[in-house]
Amino acid sequence: MLNRFGRHRFQQYPLTPDEARVYREYQAWLAHRNMVDFDDLIVKAEKLADRVAERWDYLLVDEFQDVNAVQYDLLKRLAAPHANFFAVGDDEQSIFAWTGADPYVLERFRRDYDVEPIILDKNCRCSRQIFETARRVLAQNPRLFQKQLTADTESPYDVAVQSFRNEHDEATWLIADLRTDPDPDAAILYRKHRLGEYLEGRLLRAGIPCRLARGRSLIEDTVIGYVIAALRVVRMPDDAGALQAFARIVLSPHFLQEVEAALDETTPFLSSIRALAQRRPGQHPDTKKLWRLVYQAENLRALPRAHGTLPAVIDEILSQAVGPYRNKLEERHDELSDPADWPEAEIDDTPPGPALIKAGIHGRGALTVFKALQRAHARDLDTALARYVTFDFETTDNDVETCGVVEIGAARVIDGEIADRFHTMVNPYKPISPRATEVHGYTDADVAPAPPFAEVFPRFRAFVGNDVLIAHNGQHFDIPVMKRLAGEDGVKGLAFYDTLLLARSLSRDRATQEDIAHRFGIDCGRAHHALDDAVTLAQVYRELEKQRTARARKAVLADLLDYLAVGLALEGENRIPEAQLVFDIGRFRALGPYSDALEFYGAFRTPDMPTLDHVIERLGGHKLLAQLRAQRDPAQRYASAVARLRALVDEKPSLADNIDALLERVALSKSDDAEPAHSRINLLTLHSTKGLEFSRVYIVGVEDFEIPGYQPATNHIQDEIEEARRLLYVGMTRARQRLTLTRVAQRFGRETGGSTFLEEMGLLTRGQISDKDIALPVLNVKE
Structure with missing residues (x-):
């Protein structure tokens, strides 16, 4: 959907009536929050081009074939004062049409600036065999x-094609080839993430380390990361590291640092959480x-007694x-009024x-009563x-990593x-x-x-004592600088809090x-x-x-949002905007499987009141009720994540052995940054x-x-x-020495439609393409 929105902005791509409605709602949602998306940045930047164009005397642009029309107009305006415009690109590598890019x-560019292109005619990466086939x-x-x-480098390998019945046979061959002839600088390429995730599971089960470079490793998948953290608690319910890792997933960053600062290292993790x-x-x-964290950790501890298998x-x-x-009202707090600002309402x-x-x-006003109830239950919420x-x-x-400190300031509050x-x-x-x-x-x-840091820091440490140290953006600057210069012993026992995380959660x-x-x-003094x-930060x-207390x-x-939604229904x-907002949130909960609000109303109502069916219709209808309940x-709710996990699960003698095996395989999957990893299959x-x-390079799925x-x-x-x-x-020209292309007759149970591109390159004949009964042998490109 967002891709179509982008093409609509950049290429006037027509939207359906439903898409146009969602697009308008999306734009209104962004505007209300004073936010922009990536496409907006490009569109709005073009309007600013004239203001900044004179800052530069030369404009150099790489990957020019990926520029869309709006970006090109922006670049032309930036180059207008001097016309010194240098662009590097390859029309034959333009592969981002969904962003509006056009070769x-x-x-x-050639016409607008009346220039002749400089052709770089020598490929220095690929072997001659690979490059000529790719051309x-x-x-x-x-x-x-x-x-x-042209390319002049010779390789001992010709381009190869491997054909198989299905993806299982294809992956089996890949694993065997990688084991028979290992290469620390190998990559498997594919068009769609689903194929990569399947191959990841097969490689990990075979014990071959792999990495979804520029993609999602297992642990980076939100659902899988949550399951793995939970399984560590199941396996080691008293391990503080496992419990803290789970807490980092379920608690917000600003609150997590408060929790970690309050932990008592001499007390078990859950005991410290209970005490807090x-x-x-x-x-x-x-x-x-x-409390939810405590109860969930206890439930995870009990799971092995209720379920004997890892899938269960x-x-x-x-x-x-x-x-x-999540707390839906907390997430939308900037759109809600403070109960303290509402008039008093009688509650019994x-x-x-x-x-x-x-x-x-x-007719007493359900929202008015809700605000009164909130105020009554919100006394003494200050947690400062x-x-x-x-x-x-x-x-x-x-x-x-290298800076020195020139001044330290602190204020005790x-x-x-x-x-x-x-x-x-x-x-x-x-210097x-x-x-x-x-x-x-x-x-x-x-x-x-002035004295050096080593002489000053003990006095600063004595001043701090046992108090919590607060810095703004401290986790990314002041705190790591302190830890580097003071050493582990110097900061031992200190608890830190970063106000930037709290500020970002509030606004x-x-x-x-x-x-x-x-x-x-607040007067910042001498910023x-x-x-x-430090004094300013104390006030901030x-x-x-x-x-935070108001939120x-x-x-x-x-x-109680489900009961509130029924009351509003x-x-x-005819509702005020805030009532409509909480109604839209609460009605899904009222119709959902865990609410008894409708059951209460059905038991409470008298004949002169609206029927239960009438209330359900106002909340969204029986069809929505059936869907939610x-x-x-x-496997249906989290299809992709469950499929990736199940691909790694074996049936070993005990649940503990199964969990250990899964955790070991997950450790073989990695995705640290954008760069490829040697010693792992990319x-x-x-x-x-x-x-x-x-x-x-193996390119899988050339069908x-x-x-x-x-x-x-x-x-x-x-x-x-x-x-x-x-x-x-x-993809083919990523390979320096050896390239293999694979195809299957059926992928994930469906026909693959042939391999036209392989035929165009002369790597398969039409008869070979139609053969779906046997795995074909390797076919080499002969000169």
Whole structure:
């Protein structure tokens, strides 16, 4: 859908009426939150081009074939003052039409600037055998430029084709080939993620380390990561590391650091969590998340007693909500009013849920009663620290790994008031960069008489004592700098808190300390001076905690949204915007399998009240009710994730052995960054391979229904077929020495439609393409 939106913006791609409606809603959603998406950045940047064009004298653009029309117009405006415009591109590697990219942009460039292209006619990566074969797949496409390209490197290997009955036989051959002739610089390429995920499972079961470069390793899949973290708790229920890893998945980042700061290392993890939950306000949404963590950990401990097989344990884990604990009112807090600002409403001893339905029946205003209930349950929600120390470092530069500290400032706060301050200059014994001097004003001469960090830090550490240390953006700068310079022993026992995480959870506005301070009307003093910044941060933290408390008031009693929705449904259709918002959230819960709100109303209603069917229709109807209450199997809800997990599960003698084997296989799957990994088989989509190269490449699935795909192949969509040829060409030219292309007769139970591109390259004949009964031998390209 988002791809079609992008093509609509850049290429006037027509949308269906339903798509146009969703597009308008999507644009309104972004505008309401003061947000832009990637396409908006491009469109809005074009309007700013004239303001910044004179900053540069030369414009150089790489991968020019991937530029779309809007980007090209932006680039032309940037180049307008000087016309020094240098572009590097290859029309035969244009493979991103879904972003609006068009290889004809190169021809536009040639005409607009009246230039002749400089042809780089020598391929220095591929062997001659690979390059000449790859060029044949492009021979069927129209040419923008006349080029005679060659490659001179010879390889002992010809391009090979392997044909199989199905994907199982194909993967079996790949594993055998990789084992028989290992290559530390090998890659398997494919068009669709599903194929890569299947191959990943087969490789891991065979004990072959692999990596979804520029893709998702097993652990990076949200659902799989959650299951693996839960299984570690099942396997080691008393292990603090396993429990903390699970907590990192289900708790929000800003709250997690508060939890970790409060943990007692001498006490079992769950005992510390219980103690923290007991100390916090009981109705606070974050407190409820702590109790949920405790109960879930206890349930995970008990799973082996209820289920004897790993698939059954995984299904049970996936039967519950997956991922971070969510509170719908908390997530939409910026669209909700504070209950403290609502007028008083009378509430009696009726339980809160039924009270909301009765309010709807009697016309008392279900939302008004809900706000009154929230206010009554939201007393004493303040969770701000009673005492803490805010601090700030000024440094020689902004490199966390190498910078030195030139100034330390800190402020101790007790019960909301600054009680003490700490300040010192520091000699970093390294030059202060000119850019840093522009920011904080200090020069080498200013800090020359100051003591070194090693002499200053013990005094700072004594000042901090046992208080929590608070910094803004501390996790990414001040805290790692402190740990590097003070060492592990120096920071032992310190607890840290980063206000940036809290600020970002509360607002989508810019979250620099100065911006936040200005929004709160706080005087920053001398910004970028350590003590002034520490004092400012003390006030900023206090205001952020007030906002956090207000958000908590808005999110209290979120478990009553189903009753509120029924109450609002009884009131009719004419609702204020906030009532409509909570109704739209709550109606799905009211119709869902875990709510008894409708059952309560059905038992409570009298003949003069709306029928239960009438209320259900107002909430969304019986069809939606049936859909929401249908118990879907986890394999249906999380089809891709479950398929990847099941591909790795063996039936070993014990549940513990099965879990251990799965965890070991997951460890063989890795995806750290964009670069390929040596010593692991790299699994990549063809689109993600540009700029990469490997000694050996397997391109899997060179079949019509895979490349170019079912719709282009059956409907003869020429522009998509031409782009698929370019995509295959890009993949083939990633190989330096050895290239193998594979095809199957049936993939995942469906016919594959032949292999037209292999035929065009002369690698298969029409008779061989139609042979679906036997696995074909290797066919070599003979010169």
